[in-house]
Amino acid sequence: MKNNPQPPKLFLRFFRWYCRPELRDSIEGDLLELYHERVKEKGRRKADVFFIKDVMQLLRPHIMRMKDRKQINHYGMFKNHFPARHFAKIGWRNLMRNKSYAAINFTGLTIGIAACLLIFLIVQFETSFDNFHAKKDHIYRIVTEFQGPDGIRPGSGTPFPTAAALRQDFPLKEVAAIYRNTGGYYSPLEKTQGAPVKKFREDYAYYAEPQFFDIFDFGWLAGDRKTALSEPNTAVLTEDEANKFFGDWHEAIGKVIKFENKFDFKITGVLKNPPPNTDIPIQLMMSYATLRVKSSTFYENMEDWVSINGNNQCFVVLSTNLSQKQFDAQLKGFVKKHKPADYVKDGMRLQPLSDMHYNTEVGVFSGHSFSKQLIKVVSLIGMFLLTIACVNFINLATAQAVNRSKEVGVRKVLGSNRGQLVLQFISETFIITLFAVIFSVLIAEMVLPLLNSLLNTKLNRNFITDPVLLLFLCALIIGVTLLSGFYPALVLSGFNPIEALKNKIKAGRQRSISLRRTLVVVQFCIAQVLVIGTLVVVSQMDYFRNKSLGFDKDAIITVQFPGDSISRSKLNSLRDQLLSLRGIRDISYSFASPSDNGGWGSDFKYNNAPKQTDFNAQLKWADAAYFKLYNLQFVAGQPYGNSDTITGYVVNETLLSKLGVRDPKDAIGKYIGLWDEKFTYAPITGVVKDFNTRSLKRDIPPVIMGSWKNVFQKINIKLHPATINQTLTAIERLCNSTFPDGLYEYQFLDKKIADFYNNDQRLSQLYKIFACIAIFISCLGLYGLVSFMAVQRTKEVGIRKTLGASVIDIVYLFSREFTLLILIAFIIAAPLGYFFMRKWLDDFAYRITIGPGTFLLAIVASLLIAWLTVGYKAVKSALANPVKSLRTE
Amino acid sequence: MKRFQLGEFEEIVLLTIGVLFGEAYGVAIKKYIEDRLHRNVSMGALHTALVRLEDKGYIKSREGESTPERAGRPKKYFEITALGKKAMEYSKTTRDSLWSALPKNIFGIRKA
16 A cells, blocks of 8 residues: 555645535545545546545535634624624723723823824825915926026026017917015005094905916806906905905995005905915905006016016916926027126026925925925824834733733633634724724814914815715724724733633733833834934024024014005104104114015126126115114125215125135225126125025025115114113104105014024924924833833832842832933934934034933933833832731732 | 524535444545535535534434554544434425425426
């Protein structure tokens, strides 16, 4: 029998695997008997084939083993239907038995999920910008690429004639120019006389060509979108604005609004309020044709290919057969054709609409760009918070597993298999998760208004009906359930029933302890990275707020005045009147404050050079009093004299170093000529120390200062700090009587400068909250673990105390391990935090260095908080009477 | 309503077990049906029928001896239970009554 042929082993094994155990041997015998018979009759190969055929044909429901056959349990948990009620009942009893653990688990999960949910809403909002336009995939903005000494810098603006020329040169119809009009005020032309004139500032007022509404889908309530803006001096309003101006938008059509008492606009249409997720938030849209009217400020700019204003933007829709690349190439020729030779270096390219919101370099009308990197960071934080919450769950569930070992033992003895137990524990997790998600939705709903005011966003409020969000919630429930429920379920279901029933399973003696330690380390690592990040962000924000800018900014206000010639003629008498007020120390007229958004830049000729410089200097127009008022320090020379026109310049140190002038004294007396040398040709009279002319995120540019009354638009007033309030009312009265057509508004300079960092400030608040949540959830878990340990080690503590251990020894016993774990977490977290925050700081020209203090603070704070959490339980169990703990059995 | 459930193939297997009386195990049943009725019987179909018959309580099994060809695997012998006999009888009587109700000429015409 030794050389007996054997049937194919693989199939035999396969058969043995799937066959029901009680049938296995007899059927296998039949198979083998047949096989050997067939080998004799038909040969081996045919016998093999028949064998395989037999095995495959035996693969039937009645022969295959089924998992839940013949098992018993009077709760019905092992029948084929899912025993939801049974699981719910047992799960609920368990939760009620350990209320504190349940509360810790539930709280941690709820907070984690709520944070995650809110972050999802933020990300959803930030990624939805301008996605409601039907042509969104083919819409592009034309941006200018400024060729600077340190590379290309894209800018949002294009010369005014660009749109018209594009329509002429290319077979494109959907090209639209839009110009945002900042400043000024608008008032409805009331028929009823006598009532005080309403004056409104509109943050988002534009001049746009009618084609704008062919490109972008903003809804119309009244008026014809094709023709509404084709005539000069026409405008459309949004519903809210129309209600504001005229009481009821239905009555708006045909009415007139005035801009600063200068231009009239007839209302030809009413727009629906634009959705919050657009980077072109419209309140008022005036016809672009108005700019071409002779009296317009921009009349001369309409054929000017040199000046570029960031507020004048151009949008196009490319036809499907034209790629972005092809059109970019064609734009090169377009620039060459139209721009003067000296300016051709500043080229044009397309920027897809989908890039606009994420590109913080170019900027958008809404001022609310949000980089992709930031989206990644925020989502990562969301995932981190969720992970921390899940880790709590895992740790507490495995620590608690001992308490349920008997239940597992009994269930196994009654015939349940591992799969069913896993299912049971996972479904318990599912229930907790489900409730946590429901609760976190409620929390999110409550917190959302706060978050909206914190971030200055309009996040979707009735988010519960959003299908995407529902999907996300379902994914969240499933993900959290599996993430936090699977491992504990495996541990619990893996107990040996004999050991479990004999009470041999002890906490802390299992392999899961090392995993628990690892998880605590992971948790605190995440928390500490967030803490370090937050500390760095906060101190950078402090630095922004408190760094000396090189000029005075306290107790100084700026007041805008109307820019017409009549108003300007009153400036001198106004100055005298203001200075006679007692609370005013000094006043000065200027174009802008020392540190201001936007600005005026130009190249220039230095010392009668034949060519313009290859860099732009920032131009700051201010009268001679400006230097004293702002306490600007001179390194050489002195301020120019008082004059209405340019008689001299003051430059800064950066400008000289750019020009290669070593000694500031050498520059005094050298002549500077700007674009039009007829009235800008003047000598340098002084050099000031560098001061920060813009946000500290950017470095100090070269600066040229001169006195040019025709562009002044601001009164800078230095006040006596003690009497600010009285002085302000006096100033208001004076300004209102001097400029009856103006809209009086003042701004404190320090407040204005702080506003540069609004976005960062908001984010830093958000980080603070997230870091707190991370630490809170981690400590919650720690508290749970320690209180569990305290219960487990009651006897041990009792014995130690009778043998002479002091309270401190016991507290040390409890906190030693966690201290070590947190230290390990810190060792991992510190370099990570350092690395990420260095990258973040790299974006700023002026930044703090991350010193050891930050890390020290992070670790000390984490340890202190952890000790406080652990300490409470530890001290409590250390103070317990050992007689009590030893007597109870 | 249905007192006894018995499929066509199950009935044949049940009858064969009766015929083989005490010698009925997998391979023997298979061969007998193949020889006698000239139809192919797959192992899968046969064993499924056996399992179902046993589940219904029409047959019972005992483990028997083994042979070298079976590599030590025992033969599983089947015999009909009392319930199984009742089921067979029920099946036969229902058919008989149907046969007797058949019009006499149904075959006559065709033969003629």
